[in-house]
Amino acid sequence: MTEAEVMAVLATVNDPEIPVLSIVELGIVEQVRCRTDGVDVFLLPTFAGCPALELIRRAVVSALQAAGAPQVAVTFLTAPAWTTDRITQQGLDALSSFGIAAPGDAAPACPYCQSTQTRRESAFGPTLCRQVYYCDSCHQPFERMKPLTMAVKVR
Numbered sequence: 001m002t003e004a005e006v007m008a009v010l011a012t013v014n015d016p017e018i019p020v021l022s023i024v025e026l027g028i029v030e031q032v033r034c035r036t037d038g039v040d041v042f043l044l045p046t047f048a049g050c051p052a053l054e055l056i057r058r059a060v061v062s063a064l065q066a067a068g069a070p071q072v073a074v075t076f077l078t079a080p081a082w083t084t085d086r087i088t089q090q091g092l093d094a095l096s097s098f099g100i101a102a103p104g105d106a107a108p109a110c111p112y113c114q115s116t117q118t119r120r121e122s123a124f125g126p127t128l129c130r131q132v133y134y135c136d137s138c139h140q141p142f143e144r145m146k147p148l149t150m151a152v153k154v155r
């Protein structure tokens, strides 16, 4: 397999927390390395506390093995730190269509009506990665990815 083929397979592996987003769109694929007998994949862990890393690892291994890579090694790197800035534009669009506002510092625009009359309802969403917001314009709650710009530790 070539590295481009590996990336194409990884683009089909979705984030378990946000199924509309592939791990490539999420920006956690730091490097792939092709060997004659297999593939090394280097990923960046996203949110501290997200229990998704093992699920991601298993999904990557099975997707690549299904595509014909005999041996797949997945390594989570501790550096560089993953930040929400690494999410691709395609990923941000996918988030928005899933009803999740993109991370950022300013008040997020409502993914349903684009109003910026929004406020944070709760610091904790359904997962540690997300926050719940409320739109004062169309009266819909929505979620936003928690902005993350600091380093995360791997336990």
Ligand SMILES: [Zn+2]
Binding pocket: 110, 111, 112, 113, 114, 115, 135, 136, 137, 138, 139, 140
């Ligand atoms: Zn709205």
